[in-house]
Amino acid sequence: MSTEVTSRQPEAVREAFEQEFGRFARFRGEGRAVALSELRLADAEAALRELAELRTRHAGKKSALANLKKQIGRVAPEERAAFGQRVQQTEAEIAASLDEAEAALRSHAARARVELERLDVTLPGRRPRRGHLHPITLVRRRLEDIFVSMGYAVEDGPEIETDFYNFTALNIPPDHPACSVQDTFYTTEGFALRSQTSTVQIHAMQRRKPPLRVIAPGRVFRRDTPDATHNPMFFQLEGLLVDRNVTMAHLKGTVTEFLSRMFGAGTRTRFRPSYFPFTEPSAEFDFSCFKCGGTGRLAGEPCRLCKGGGWIELGGSGMVHPNVLRAVGIDPEEFSGFAFGFGIDRMCALLYSLDDIRLLFENDVRFLEQFN
Numbered sequence: 001m002s003t004e005v006t007s008r009q010p011e012a013v014r015e016a017f018e019q020e021f022g023r024f025a026r027f028r029g030e031g032r033a034v035a036l037s038e039l040r041l042a043d044a045e046a047a048l049r050e051l052a053e054l055r056t057r058h059a060g061k062k063s064a065l066a067n068l069k070k071q072i073g074r075v076a077p078e079e080r081a082a083f084g085q086r087v088q089q090t091e092a093e094i095a096a097s098l099d100e101a102e103a104a105l106r107s108h109a110a111r112a113r114v115e116l117e118r119l120d121v122t123l124p125g126r127r128p129r130r131g132h133l134h135p136i137t138l139v140r141r142r143l144e145d146i147f148v149s150m151g152y153a154v155e156d157g158p159e160i161e162t163d164f165y166n167f168t169a170l171n172i173p174p175d176h177p178a179c180s181v182q183d184t185f186y187t188t189e190g191f192a193l194r195s196q197t198s199t200v201q202i203h204a205m206q207r208r209k210p211p212l213r214v215i216a217p218g219r220v221f222r223r224d225t226p227d228a229t230h231n232p233m234f235f236q237l238e239g240l241l242v243d244r245n246v247t248m249a250h251l252k253g254t255v256t257e258f259l260s261r262m263f264g265a266g267t268r269t270r271f272r273p274s275y276f277p278f279t280e281p282s283a284e285f286d287f288s289c290f291k292c293g294g295t296g297r298l299a300g301e302p303c304r305l306c307k308g309g310g311w312i313e314l315g316g317s318g319m320v321h322p323n324v325l326r327a328v329g330i331d332p333e334e335f336s337g338f339a340f341g342f343g344i345d346r347m348c349a350l351l352y353s354l355d356d357i358r359l360l361f362e363n364d365v366r367f368l369e370q371f372n
């Protein structure tokens with residue numbers, strides 16, 4: 001092999017490559033952004049296929065370049081090193097050109113694909129899943145609406161309380177079973193998770209001077225083994241009215257009005273004497289069953305909701321105990337008031353005919369979706 005021929009060969013291989021690569025040259029270097037910006041996705045994909053063929057032809061196993069590499073050993077020893085170097089350089093330049101153009105085309109094609117999908121209005125839309133409020137929130141809002149329309153303000157209070165708010169100010173003596181660790185969750189010394197929303201009565205009376213009308217819906221905590229009708233965490237709504245000359249008749253009228261707005265105009269109420277430390281006198285209140293209209297029977301069968309009795313027990317109430325008024329500096333000789341409370345979860349279970357209140361807290365979407 002003559003020196004002249006071998007000395008020209010790497011250049012010839014490069015020239016042949018560059019002639020074919022010419023149409024891809026615009027995809028490398030400074031001008032590539034402009035060149036690519038005019039390229040549609042289909043054209044970029046076609047260019048990539050052609051580029052792959054070009055690579056096979058000029059850098060593959062059967063290419064002129066591969067052939068040239070095999071010849072390195074046959075070049076005269078004094079020229080071999082220089083020749084080998086030129087072959088290697090040619091190979092590196094061809095690879096760099098191919099790699100650079102390919103990388104630019106690939107990233108352009110990927111971007112174009114995303115853009116095309118984004119703009120393709122013929123693709124069927126994905127319907128977003130619409131969320132909705134939790135059944136307890138739905139009931140709470142209904143309750144709030146009723147009481148707000150009756151002139152009550154909605155109050156909120158802390159869920160962690162001191163003994164003063166949870167017990168002492170509510171006229172609950174320290175030896176009362178409600179204070180024991182059997183019934184109440186204690187955190188650190190002197191703090192407890194509130195066991196009733198009555199704590200908000202105290203806060204409200206301290207903040208506002210009578211006359212006042214407030215309701216306090218909120219979460220309360222009691223040590224209880226969960227079952228179909230009990231949960232260690234549940235929601236209560238507490239109502240409080242303090243004014244001059246307030247009597248038990250006002251309490252009964254208010255509860256009756258609220259229940260008829262909640263369960264229908266024909267709803268009757270019933271008060272039974274009871275005991276709570278923070279009210280005197282105290283009464284539990286029931287209302288006529290809204291399923292059977294208070295008859296206890298439905299289509300000839302005993303009503304399942306009221307178990308045939310015609311009445312549904314709901315909550316507790318009474319006249320605010322003078323000691324509770326004194327605890328917040330209100331003179332019981334001048335002011336009197338009433339308070340009432342009931343479970344929102346229980347009302348929710350009644351309204352939606354739930355057999356087990358635990359369903360409300362299991363976060364099972366299949367259950368919750370029914371209350372849309």
Ligand SMILES: [Zn+2]
Nearest residue numbers: 289292303306
């Ligand atoms: Zn009934």
